[in-house]
Amino acid sequence: MEVMDRLRKIRNLAETGTGGERQTAQALLDRLLKKHGVSPDDIDSDDAPKEYQYRYKTKLESKLLVQLYFFTTGKKALYVCRKTRTLYLDLSKSQKIFIDEYYSVLTPAMRKAFEELTEDFMWAFFAKNRLLLTSDEDCGNGKEISTQKRMRRICDLASGIIPTPKPVPKIERI
DSSP states (O other): OHHHHHHHHHHHHHHHOOOOOHHHHHHHHHHHHHHHHHHHHHHHHOOOEEEEEEEOSSSHHHHHHHHHHHHHHHHOEEOOOOOTTEEEEEOOOHHEEEHHHHHHHHHHHHHHHHHHHHHHHHHHHHHTTTTOOOGGGGGGGGOOOOHHHHHHHHHHHHHTOOOOOOOOOOOOOO
16 A cells, blocks of 8 residues: 555544544554655645655665666666765655665665675585585684574575686696
8 A cells, every 4th residue: 555545545534533532543644744855735745756865885786776766667768876875766755665665675685684694605605616615614703504494595595606616737848
């Protein structure tokens, strides 16, 4: 459900509700309006798209913002300034709220998943190129490669990696 639709329904309940229902709905409406930076007049307005700036730090964050923009608007045209790491997106107020909410939730989850997969990829690369030590204690990090699920994921990653060719020593003729 889109945020503006939800705000409209809560406002209608605050206007037409009975007794405590009306007061509770009004309190909820006030809290949500403040949270999303929307005025009561914005709920009914058919707001025209406006240009908003989104700054990002990494390529992953940029790709997430672009994907959220495509998902929200269906448009594929946007302006990117790589020098300042800024995306300029034409959004309505409700689309901006939607992207802000999803971005704040998805960014930490994406970072965590990326770190886990990077670690697993490193182990898969070592395994595929026969660079693993006999035990994890030899690495000096004290970490165990834990669950079967993680080992299965590492093996799956390793099966997709093409082994790096071994360097061939040069033989000089005298």
